[in-house]
Structure formats: structure tokens, C-alpha cells
Amino acid sequence: MIKFILSVIIILALIGGAIQFVSTEESWSLVVNKEAALNSVQNGAVTVYEFIKELISDADKIKGVDLTLEK
Numbered sequence: 001m002i003k004f005i006l007s008v009i010i011i012l013a014l015i016g017g018a019i020q021f022v023s024t025e026e027s028w029s030l031v032v033n034k035e036a037a038l039n040s041v042q043n044g045a046v047t048v049y050e051f052i053k054e055l056i057s058d059a060d061k062i063k064g065v066d067l068t069l070e071k
Contacts, residue, residue: 009041011044012040012041012044012045012048013032013037013040013041013044014044015040015043015044015047015048016036016039016040016041016042016043016044016045016047017036017040017043018032018033018036018037018039018040018041019031019032019033019040020033
């Protein structure tokens with residue numbers, strides 16, 4: 001359960017922009033901006049919320065479509 005919660009926090013931080021992926025010819029690394037981490041998690045949560053809210057509102061539009069088949 002703790003791993004799941006930590007994974008969610010890291011994913012939200014990635015979405016929010018606190019963790020940046022930096023690659024060079026020799027290595028890859030993740031850079032964490034500690035000052036922006038909390039704000040980033042909040043921004044990531046808001047972004048996910050807005051995305052899901054948009055999906056739900058788009059699903060309501062589908063109700064008006066008639067899917068009958070003609071023979």
C-alpha cells in the first residue's frame with residue numbers, strides 16, 4: 001500500500017513538473033526540484049481531476065447518439 005501511495009505521489013510530481021528527466025550521451029537522470037515538489041503534486045492532482053472531469057462531461061454527450069442498426 002505504501003508503494004502504491006509513493007508511486008501516485010511520484011506520478012503526480014512528474015505530471016506537475018517537479019521532476020525533470022535529463023539525458024546526456026553518457027547517462028540518464030531524474031532531477032527533483034524540492035521547492036516545487038509539493039506545488040507540483042497539487043498541480044498534477046488538479047490536472048488529473050480536470051482530465052477526468054472532461055472525460056465525464058464528454059460521456060454525457062454520447063447519450064444523444066442513436067446506435068440503431070437498419071436491415
